[in-house]
Amino acid sequence: MSGDREAVLARVRAAAGRRVPHPGVWEGAPGLTDFPAFARILAAVGGEAHGPLPERELPAALAAWADTRGAGRRVAAASAARRLCDPRWETLGEAVAPQALADVQVAVGVGCLGVAENGALAVLGRDVPNRALLFLAEHLALLLDVRGLVPDLHAAFRALPEGALAPPGLTWVSGPSKTADIEQTLVLGAHGPRSLAVFAFESTLRGG
Amino acid sequence: MRLPLDARARVNLPDDRAVARHDAAVFDLRRRRDAAVAALPEFEALRQRAAAVKRHVLDHLDLYLERFEARARAAGAVVHFAGDAAAHNRIVEELLLERGARRVVKSKSMLTEECGLNPHLEARGIEVVDTDLGERIVQLRREPPSHIVVPAIHRRRGEIGELFHRHLGTPAGESDPVRLTEHARRDLRPRFLAAQAAISGVNFAVAETGSLVVCTNEGNADLGMTLPGLHVACMGIEKLVPDLDDLALFLRLLARSATGQPITAYTTLVTGPRPGGELHVVIVDNGRTRLLASPTHRDALACIRCGACLNTCPVYRRAGGHAYGTSVAGPIGAVLAPALTADPAVRTLPLASSLCGSCSAVCPVGIDLHGQLLAWRREVPAAPARLRWAARLAAALLARPTLYRASGRLLRLAWPLLARRWPGNPAGGWLAARELPPHPGASFAARWRRRRAP
Numbered sequence: 001m002s003g004d005r006e007a008v009l010a011r012v013r014a015a016a017g018r019r020v021p022h023p024g025v026w027e028g029a030p031g032l033t034d035f036p037a038f039a040r041i042l043a044a045v046g047g048e049a050h051g052p053l054p055e056r057e058l059p060a061a062l063a064a065w066a067d068t069r070g071a072g073r074r075v076a077a078a079s080a081a082r083r084l085c086d087p088r089w090e091t092l093g094e095a096v097a098p099q100a101l102a103d104v105q106v107a108v109g110v111g112c113l114g115v116a117e118n119g120a121l122a123v124l125g126r127d128v129p130n131r132a133l134l135f136l137a138e139h140l141a142l143l144l145d146v147r148g149l150v151p152d153l154h155a156a157f158r159a160l161p162e163g164a165l166a167p168p169g170l171t172w173v174s175g176p177s178k179t180a181d182i183e184q185t186l187v188l189g190a191h192g193p194r195s196l197a198v199f200a201f202e203s204t205l206r207g208g
Numbered sequence: 209m210r211l212p213l214d215a216r217a218r219v220n221l222p223d224d225r226a227v228a229r230h231d232a233a234v235f236d237l238r239r240r241r242d243a244a245v246a247a248l249p250e251f252e253a254l255r256q257r258a259a260a261v262k263r264h265v266l267d268h269l270d271l272y273l274e275r276f277e278a279r280a281r282a283a284g285a286v287v288h289f290a291g292d293a294a295a296h297n298r299i300v301e302e303l304l305l306e307r308g309a310r311r312v313v314k315s316k317s318m319l320t321e322e323c324g325l326n327p328h329l330e331a332r333g334i335e336v337v338d339t340d341l342g343e344r345i346v347q348l349r350r351e352p353p354s355h356i357v358v359p360a361i362h363r364r365r366g367e368i369g370e371l372f373h374r375h376l377g378t379p380a381g382e383s384d385p386v387r388l389t390e391h392a393r394r395d396l397r398p399r400f401l402a403a404q405a406a407i408s409g410v411n412f413a414v415a416e417t418g419s420l421v422v423c424t425n426e427g428n429a430d431l432g433m434t435l436p437g438l439h440v441a442c443m444g445i446e447k448l449v450p451d452l453d454d455l456a457l458f459l460r461l462l463a464r465s466a467t468g469q470p471i472t473a474y475t476t477l478v479t480g481p482r483p484g485g486e487l488h489v490v491i492v493d494n495g496r497t498r499l500l501a502s503p504t505h506r507d508a509l510a511c512i513r514c515g516a517c518l519n520t521c522p523v524y525r526r527a528g529g530h531a532y533g534t535s536v537a538g539p540i541g542a543v544l545a546p547a548l549t550a551d552p553a554v555r556t557l558p559l560a561s562s563l564c565g566s567c568s569a570v571c572p573v574g575i576d577l578h579g580q581l582l583a584w585r586r587e588v589p590a591a592p593a594r595l596r597w598a599a600r601l602a603a604a605l606l607a608r609p610t611l612y613r614a615s616g617r618l619l620r621l622a623w624p625l626l627a628r629r630w631p632g633n634p635a636g637g638w639l640a641a642r643e644l645p646p647h648p649g650a651s652f653a654a655r656w657r658r659r660r661a662p
Contacts, residue, residue, distance in 0.1 A: 004291035011497035013270040020267040118470035132434035153456040168482035172475040177427040181342035185385035192427030
C-alpha cells in the first residue's frame with residue numbers, strides 16, 4: 001500500500017540538514033478588531049454584514065433577509081435553529097445525505113470566529129456537521145456572536161475552541177463562491193452560494 | 209537561434225494584439241497583489257518569516273513528514289507514499305477501481321498535472337471531471353492549464369463561448385462571462401451529485417494536527433470533499449507546515465500574493481474522514497528529493513504556488529504558459545522543471561529570462577528566483593549547440609584584441625544586411641519583435657579617440 005514510504009523518507013532524511021531553527025511563535029502587533037472593519041472587508045470580498053443586533057432580533061432579521069433571496073427550501077443547521085427557534089426554517093437532521101440538500105435555496109449556519117483582516121468566519125464541523133449545506137445552498141447566512149471577532153488569522157487560530165478541527169472539518173468562509181476564470185470578470189456563485197450574509201449579534205446573556 | 213520556449217510562444221498568442229491582451233490580463237493580477245500588500249503593514253515581516261519557516265521545514269522535512277503521517281493516521285486518514293508519478297497514478301487508480309468509482313470530480317492540483325493523472329485514469333475507463341471553471345475550460349479544449357492560478361487566462365470569452373456551445377449546448381454566440389459561468393455551474397452540479405469519488409490537491413499539510421488544507425474561491429473542492437464518500441488528496445512532500453500558527457502565516461500571504469484577495473473564499477482544514485467516509489493522502493516525491501539534496505536548488509521547494517512570479521515576469525507575460533511546455537510555467541516553473549521532468553528541453557527554460565529579478569521581488573516566501581535561474585544556466589548540459597559555439601566564438605574574440613577589432617569592422621559592414629528581415633538572417637529571431645538601431649558608423653574606440661582629440 002505504501003511501498004515507497006521507506007525509500008522516500010530515506011531520501012528526505014539524507015537531504016535534510018537539521019540546522020535551520022524555527023523562528024518561534026509570531027508576535028506581530030494585531031490590527032483592528034472592530035465590527036465595522038470586519039464588515040468593510042466582507043463587503044470587499046462580495047459578502048454583506050448585518051448588525052450587530054440584539055440576539056432576540058435575529059429571527060426577524062433572518063426571515064426578512066431570506067425573503068429577498070427567493071422562494072424555496074430554507075434550512076437551518078441545528079446550531080442555528082437553536083438560536084432562531086423559528087418554525088419557518090427546516091432544522092437539518094444528523095442523518096440527511098448531503099445529496100439531499102441539492103435543492104436548498106437559503107441556508108443558515110453558525111460561525112464561531114470572525115476575522116477582521118480578511119472577512120472570514122470559521123465554521124466548525126461541530127456547528128454544521130453536514131458541511132455540504134455550506135456549498136449547495138443558493139444563498140448562505142452565518143450567525144456570529146460579535147465577541148468572536150479577532151484581528152487576524154494568527155489570533156484566530158489561537159482562539160479556536162478545543163476540538164475545532166474534528167471531522168468533518170473546519171472551513172474559513174470569506175464571501176460567496178466566486179470565480180474570475182473567464183477574462184478576469186468576477187462572477188459570484190461559481191459553484192456554491194451566490195451570496196453570503198453575516199448576521200452579527202450581541203448575546204443577551206451578559207458575560208457568558 | 210530559437211529556444212523551445214520561443215518557438216511555442218506564438219501558438220496561443222499568435223500576434224501582437226494577443227500578446228498585449230495576455231500581458232495586460234496577467235499584469236492586472238500583479239497590480240491587485242500590490243494593492244493587497246500595501247494594505248497590510250506587516251506584509252514584509254510576514255514574508256521574511258515565511259522564508260525562515262520554509263527553510264526550517266525543508267531542513268527538517270523527514271521529521272515533519274513523519275509527524276504529519278502519524279497525526280493524519282491517528283485522525284483516521286490513510287497515508288500513501290509515492291516515489292514517482294507512475295507510483296502516484298497507480299495508487300490513485302487502485303483506490304478508485306477497488307471501490308468501483310468510475311465517476312470522479314477533481315479540483316485543482318498542479319501535482320496531478322505534473323503526474324499526468326487524468327490521461328492515466330481515463331485510459332482505464334474512469335471519467336475525471338475537472339471542476340475549477342478555468343480547469344474545466346482547458347479540459348474541454350484538451351489542453352493543459354497555462355497559469356497555476358488562472359488556468360484559462362490565455363483564452364478569450366468568445367473562444368470559451370464557442371467551446372461551451374459545442375460541449376454544453378449553450379446558445380451560439382453567447383460570450384457573457386456571467387451567463388457562461390452559470391451554464392458551467394448547471395452542467396457541473398449534477399456531476400458533483402453523482403460523483404463516486406473526489407480528488408483534490410493540497411495547499412498545506414499541518415504536521416502538528418495531521419490536517420490537510422485546501423483553498424478555493426469557487427467552493428468546488430469542498431463540494432467534492434462533502435458529497436462523495438471517498439476523498440483522495442494528492443500532495444508533494446514539500447507542502448508541510450509545522451503547526452497552525454505557521455499555517456496562519458502562509459494563509460495570510462497566499463491569496464494576497466495570488467489575486468490580491470485577503471484570503472480565498474473557502475479555506476478548509478480536513479482532519480480525518482467524515483463519519484462513514486474515507487480519506488486518503490498520497491504524498492509524492494517525483495524528483496523533489498533531488499532538489500532537496502541540492503544546496504543550490506533546494507529553495508525552489510519553498511514555493512506555495514501563488515503565481516506572483518508568473519504575473520510579474522516579462523517573459524511569461526509575453527510568451528504565455530504553454531510556451532514553457534511544463535506543468536508549472538513562469539520563473540518558478542523554469543527552476544522546478546529541470547528536477548521534476550526528464551525532458552532535456554526544459555533545461556533551456558532558464559535561458560529565456562532577462563534576469564530582471566522582478567520574480568524574486570514579489571515571491572512571498574523569499575525564493576531568490578533569478579538567482580536560481582542563473583544557477584541552472586551554469587549547468588545546462590542541453591544548451592543548444594549553436595549557443596555553445598556562439599559562446600566559444602565570443603570568448604575567442606574577446607581574448608584577442610586584433611581579432612576583436614577585425615570582427616567589429618566585419619559586423620559594421622554586414623549591418624545593413626543583418627538589420628533587414630530576410631529568410632535565414634541569423635539575427636532574424638531578434639528582428640521578429642524589434643528593430644535594430646542604425647549603427648554609429650565607427651567603433652566605440654574610434655569615436656572615443658575622436659572625442660578626446662583636441
